[in-house]
Structures are given as structure tokens and as C-alpha cells.
Amino acid sequence: MSTSTPPYDGHRLRELAGELIVNIRELAQAGWTPATSSNFSRRLDDRHAAITVSGRDKGRLKEDDIMVVDFDGAAVGSDHRPSAETLLHTQLYRRFAEVGCILHTHSPNQTVASRLFAGAGRIRIEGYELLKAFAGNATHEAAIDIPVLPNSQHMPTLAAQVDALLDAQPMWGYLIDGHGLYAWGRDMAEARRHLEAFDFLLHCELELRRLGARAGM
Numbered sequence: 001m002s003t004s005t006p007p008y009d010g011h012r013l014r015e016l017a018g019e020l021i022v023n024i025r026e027l028a029q030a031g032w033t034p035a036t037s038s039n040f041s042r043r044l045d046d047r048h049a050a051i052t053v054s055g056r057d058k059g060r061l062k063e064d065d066i067m068v069v070d071f072d073g074a075a076v077g078s079d080h081r082p083s084a085e086t087l088l089h090t091q092l093y094r095r096f097a098e099v100g101c102i103l104h105t106h107s108p109n110q111t112v113a114s115r116l117f118a119g120a121g122r123i124r125i126e127g128y129e130l131l132k133a134f135a136g137n138a139t140h141e142a143a144i145d146i147p148v149l150p151n152s153q154h155m156p157t158l159a160a161q162v163d164a165l166l167d168a169q170p171m172w173g174y175l176i177d178g179h180g181l182y183a184w185g186r187d188m189a190e191a192r193r194h195l196e197a198f199d200f201l202l203h204c205e206l207e208l209r210r211l212g213a214r215a216g217m
């Protein structure tokens with residue numbers, strides 16, 4: 001057992017791990033993290049994040065399933081392997097000091113919508129009261145584009161695409177084709193609000209297309 005002092009606040013880590021576990025369990029119960037998919041993180045300080053260990057069942061996480069990485073993605077004080085998609089978290093923590101929480105899920109709405117709109121590369125969302133759930137939006141008259149990126153197992157390729165999007169527009173999340181959604185916020189409450197708003201709005205867009213298809217028969 002190591003007796004050295006970790007380069008982060010251990011008490012804060014336990015607090016964040018507890019918050020992550022409770023929230024992730026709720027998302028798993030909603031069916032948004034099938035088959036060990038999805039990953040989640042919280043900013044710990046200006047150099048470290050608490051993130052889920054790779055491959056764990058997200059509905060049954062324990063404190064040992066949350067580990068620390070630095071913003072280069074290297075494990076700190078742990079022999080576990082961090083999420084395979086750690087770079088998609090650390091790139092946001094590095095770029096935006098105000099980002100405090102990142103949630104990545106694989107819900108059916110997110111996955112189906114990503115397939116349907118991959119060709120267009122984005123989903124335009126407008127006219128919904130729920131657009132006000134996104135920080136900075138004061139009215140349903142706002143419109144947002146949810147980008148849809150091509151999937152890749154090569155994280156630097158995905159991260160470069162995300163960086164290009166962020167250079168072009170402010171956003172609180174994006175879809176990856178056939179994969180799922182990344183959403184973030186300043187803290188857990190805001191990131192969850194954004195995640196749930198994205199999922200609800202995607203569900204509405206999918207329903208509208210189903211009904212439209214039927215009406216056109």
C-alpha cells in the first residue's frame with residue numbers, strides 16, 4: 001500500500017465519486033448505458049478529473065470504479081485502465097475551465113437519431129420550450145444544431161473533429177454516429193439537465209418522423 005500523498009484532494013474525490021455513482025445508476029436504470037457502455041467524469045481540480053474505469057457495468061459502480069486521470073489522460077494513483085474515451089473528456093476540461101462534468105450515454109434515442117442524421121451531419125432543433133434547458137438559451141425561439149460526427153475507434157481523430165466543431169460554434173453536446181451522445185455542463189446538475197434535454201428533443205424529432213411517415217401513407 002502506498003503511503004505517499006496523492007497530488008489531488010482525496011476528500012473531494014470521494015465526494016465526486018459518490019455523486020457520479022448515484023447519477024450513473026439512475027441513467028443506467030433508464031436504459032441509457034447498455035452492456036457496460038457509456039462513460040462519465042467530473043473535474044477534480046485544474047489538472048485532474050475523476051472518471052469511470054473502462055468496461056465496468058455502469059449500473060453497479062462502486063467507489064473503486066471511479067479513478068483519477070490527469071489532463072493528458074494518464075492514470076494517477078491507480079492501476080486501473082481509464083475509459084477508452086478519456087481523451088474526449090480531457091479535451092473539454094483542458095479547453096474550458098468552466099466545464100465541470102461530462103456525461104456520455106448510449107440511449108436508444110441518441111443512437112437511432114445519430115444513424116438517421118449522420119448523412120446531414122447535424123440535427124436542427126427549433127421551436128421547443130425545452131430549448132431553455134440549455135444554459136444561455138432564454139427562449140423557445142432559439143434554434144440549435146446538434147452535430148453528428150462519424151464514429152471512430154481512434155480517439156485523436158474524434159477529438160480533432162470535436163475541436164473543429166468547438167472552433168466554429170458554442171455547444172453543450174454532440175452525437176457520434178451509431179454510438180451515442182456526449183453532453184457536459186458546469187456541474188453534475190447542469191450536465192444532467194443538458195443530457196436529458198438532448199434525449200427528450202431527439203425523442204420528439206424521431207416521433208415526428210414516425211408520425212409523418214404514417215400520415216404520408
Ligand SMILES: CSC[C@@H](O)[C@@H](O)C(=O)COP(=O)(O)O
Pocket residue numbers: 035036037038039052053054055056082083084085104
Ligand atoms: C461496450 S461498447 C461501448 C464502448 O466501446 C464505449 O463506447 C463506451 O461508451 C464505454 O467504454 P469505456 O471504456 O467503458 O468507457
Ligand SMILES: [Zn+2]
Pocket residue numbers: 037038039085104106179180
Ligand atoms: Zn461510448
